[in-house]
Amino acid sequence: MHDYLLKSSQPFMVKIVSQVCKRYIDPLRDDEFSIGLSAFNEAIFLYSPAKGSSFLSFAKLIVSRKVIDYIRYNARRQHIVSFDQTYDEETMENPAEISAVIEQYQDEQLALNRREETLEYHQKLEEYNLSLLELTEIAPKHRNTRETSVQIARMLIKDEELREYVKTKKKLPIKKMESRVPVSKKTLERNRKYILAMFIIFDENYLYLKEYIKEG
Structure with missing residues (x-):
């Protein structure tokens, strides 16, 4: 046809x-x-x-x-x-x-464009041993916690040393971050996957997903 x-x-x-x-x-x-x-x-x-x-x-x-x-x-x-x-x-x-x-x-x-960006994001998440399905389960329930996690992800982007560490190691430099963030090590550990997911969005400059973060 x-x-x-x-x-x-x-x-x-x-x-x-x-x-x-x-x-x-x-x-x-x-x-x-x-x-x-x-x-x-x-x-x-x-x-x-x-x-x-x-x-x-x-x-x-x-x-x-x-x-x-x-x-x-x-x-x-x-x-x-x-x-x-x-x-x-x-x-x-x-x-x-x-x-x-x-x-x-x-x-x-x-x-x-949104579908293509989401597909690319899904592929990038896999590099960090994460998945979209997992994000729905690990996303912080409290808005303040989500906003703090987003701020931490932005901080990682702005710090060249930490940014390169995350991109290379595919994990958070918890020890180096402790003195630079307004949360405890325990909180960092608990929300590390969500922070990584936000980091990827900012690092790859996913425009539509960034809009979603603003709305959330």
Whole structure:
């Protein structure tokens, strides 16, 4: 079904890509068509009818934007004036539909970025012998304790020596930390895994997870 949809939609893609490029695009020769094909494939997986736009409108926007990005990239490399940014609005007649499609695309991209970041975080946790499931069990129940743990993780990030120790040894330098944090050794030991988990988020600069920490 997926392959059939890609094949049957080739005339649609040729039309859209040709409109963007302002010339006829040959599917067998022009790189722009390959970019459009890849974008159309992405649209198939990202589309959600719940957002209120038709699939073709959504696909049209995704294909157009990807091809425009490709043209701009090549233009920058060749020091050519950037591509016309008003294409999307000019080629889609219904302003409400434009808004719905753009909103859906942005929402789907945000969700995709969050999933990718979470997956990367999961892989990084494994390097420290931690897991996402374990975090749900070891997270401090009291908000003050969570906030203190986050502050300790930030302190580790700012101290180059301690930061390098944690990244190399994959554990906390408890003895070195005792005189630098406002909690006891026992508290450090009890919350060490959670502190490590927070450290990873700051060290890798996981933007969405950092927002989650702020909300928590």
